[in-house]
Amino acid sequence: xxxxxxxxxxxxxxxxxxxxxxxxxxxxxxxxxxxxxxxxxxxxxxxxxxxxxxxxxxxxxxxxxxxxxxxxxxxxxxxxxxxxxxxxxxxxxxxxxxxxxxxxxxxxxxxxxxxxxxxxxxxxxxxxxxxxxxxxxxxxxxxxxxxxxxxxxxxxxxxxxxxxxxxxxxxxxxxxxxxxxxxxxxxxxxxxxxxxxxxxxxxxxxxxxxx
Numbered sequence: 092x093x094x095x096x097x098x099x100x101x102x103x104x105x106x107x108x109x110x111x112x113x114x115x116x117x118x119x120x121x122x123x124x125x126x127x128x129x130x131x132x133x134x135x136x137x138x139x140x141x142x143x144x145x146x147x148x149x150x151x152x153x154x155x156x157x158x159x160x161x162x163x164x165x166x167x168x169x170x171x172x173x174x175x176x177x178x179x180x181x182x183x184x185x186x187x188x189x190x191x192x193x194x195x196x197x198x199x200x201x202x203x204x205x206x207x208x209x210x211x212x213x214x215x216x217x218x219x220x221x222x223x224x225x226x227x228x229x230x231x232x233x234x235x236x237x238x239x240x241x242x243x244x245x246x247x248x249x250x251x252x253x254x255x256x257x258x259x260x261x262x263x264x265x266x267x268x269x270x271x272x273x274x275x276x277x278x279x280x281x282x283x284x285x286x287x288x289x290x291x292x293x294x295x296x297x298x299x300x301x302x
Contacts, residue, residue, distance in 0.1 A: 115158040118147035137180030229265040232279045
């Protein structure tokens with residue numbers, strides 16, 4: 092479990108349940124992630140009520156506790172011990188809210204990228220459209236990502252490994268999904284990132300020391 096997985100799952104849930112999730116839920120959940128991170132990712136930890144209310148700008152205790160309870164109902168907080176009053180801490184555990192791999196938000200991003208790509212191609216080179224619609228192969232995508240140091244470093248940070256390992260995993264992904272087509276680089280990166288999240292990486296001794 093890490094902050095990236097927790098925040099991604101929460102945003103997926105928010106996208107699929109817009110009538111349930113409010114800005115207060117975002118503020119409280121992301122503060123809880125930050126607080127857990129500062130405590131060294133303890134499994135169970137105290138979330139001080141007064142401090143949290145001040146940090147996220149909620150003035151009413153009733154509003155805070157309603158938001159807190161709804162995050163429990165949504166499945167993102169597991170309540171270990173409830174606070175006795177607003178001046179004490181609730182003991183919680185952050186839950187990894189697992190859902191199906193094909194999420195609505197992922198599909199929306201892919202659909203948006205596809206429409207944007209098609210719109211750009213039509214407006215700029217409509218006469219030469221067949222040539223510009225040609226799918227870029229996966230090796231070309233890999234070369235593009237190699238130039239994008241930010242994405243590579245993010246993949247490395249999330250998986251706690253080095254860039255060379257990430258590129259090797261990208262080769263594996265390209266072989267496993269050789270028959271899959273992607274409309275653009277964003278779509279490719281989205282699918283590779285989702286696949287990468289589920290890969291267990293065995294650390295070398297040097298990597299274990301480094302991370």
